[in-house]
Amino acid sequence: MEFGSTILHNVESLIRDEEAGDYLLCRVPEPTRLGLNMKAQKNILFASNSEIRFVMNGDSAVLGLRRMPAKGDIRSQGVLEVFQGDYQGSYEISPWSVTADRTEITIRRQDWSAIQRFAGNGYSFHPSVTRILLPYDWGCCLRNIQGDIRPPKKQEMPGKRLLVYGSSITHGGNASVPSGTYAFRLARKLGYDLINLGCAGSCQMDEAMASYIGSRDDWDMALFELGVNVIETWDGDRLYGKALAFLAAVLEARPDKQVFVTDMYYNRYDFEGDKRAARFRGAIQRCAAVLSGQYGGRLHYINGLEAMDTPQGLSSDGLHPSDLGHGMIAERLAGYMAEKKEVN
Incomplete structure (x- = not known):
């Protein structure tokens, strides 16, 4: 504006x-x-x-x-x-x-x-x-x-835009400076401008957010990072239902867009062997499998561990990435998304 x-x-x-x-x-x-x-x-x-x-x-x-x-x-x-x-x-x-x-x-x-x-x-x-x-x-x-x-x-300014939505990690959590966030780095690597709708501690896949994202015609690719904000309060079935509805609403509203979904990057739940981490990743993966078929392969799933799989990328709270981790996530996501961008 x-x-x-x-x-x-x-x-x-x-x-x-x-x-x-x-x-x-x-x-x-x-x-x-x-x-x-x-x-x-x-x-x-x-x-x-x-x-x-x-x-x-x-x-x-x-x-x-x-x-x-x-x-x-x-x-x-x-x-x-x-x-x-x-x-x-x-x-x-x-x-x-x-x-x-x-x-x-x-x-x-x-x-x-x-x-x-x-x-x-x-x-x-x-x-x-x-x-x-x-x-x-x-x-x-x-x-x-x-x-x-x-x-x-x-x-x-860039002619194309990447829209992101997710937890405090997507909003930038624990990056030292704004340009250090993985979302900023990712958009830069892709040559896109960035629309960041990350909601710290409150990424609950609200219907209002899905409707809003679907109503916007000024983005070319979207990345959604889902799951970590509700791991303490939801079970896998509820996550599956909410994620399915959220993703379907965006895909239905924007039939010309490529959408990427990921789940939890490595964090203390993985280190401690908490089974909820695997269940939540499985829920998002199942959503992506169902919807990718329904929407012509426009939805692409990326396991969060493929973006960051080591405690060396974490900050001192054991949950949010450090600057090193933000860089790691951006580098790996960019490689995958750039490939899909060229194919499509």
Whole structure:
């Protein structure tokens, strides 16, 4: 969506905070948000791989941001990155901290002649596009943007999009920076733009989410990571039923799209020999087998252990990937998905 002279990417609605004088960014329209389970209604407000994009005509741009007040174990500041086109910003412009106090960030124009020459060999994002990668782990509010800037043109951004939905792992959990999430890395490897609808701790395959994804015609491939958020509360049969309905709804609504589904990447349940891990993977695999036949082979199953199969890819909580793990998942998924992309 457009905001002033910028594009708010992976943002579909703004919630006005009259007292603070800014807007909380949300990744889905408000009616969709209110149709999700209660936890997802809150967690879809996290800015997972949401970006502010613009092209600088002048020498600088100033952004007014604010982090949602932190609760519980959530840290009081988040990490924001700046990319220039496909390139991570150098130390002069990135990274930044965003706090619950009003945070003002000034991005100054650099000499981009080198990366503009690189673009002669092809690019996903044109080097002139400044991309503000918002902290993925919590909500972020936008007050204003000042400077001589313009929105990027369609041809200055990738022509295709990857849509992802899943747990906190897909939302980015425990990656050090937004560009370190496996979803960001995967889209980059495929040469696609990214729509991240991951819902931390609340990926319950809601009907409202399936309907919303099915209603969007701006994505080319989708990846769904299902199961881990309900392993403590559902049994395999319930997971099978919910996943079957969710996947069928998306496939039915978008008969021209390729859909990939995976389950749980390696985690402490596997290390401890918990039989629920195998049961849940089996449930997702059975769903994929049934639906792939019904929908002309457009649904592709990837066992989560094929993407990450070692505790060396985990962070200290034994559940979420580390930066190493996020990279491993992206690399392996990209190899499989790129092959299917070319075939289809």
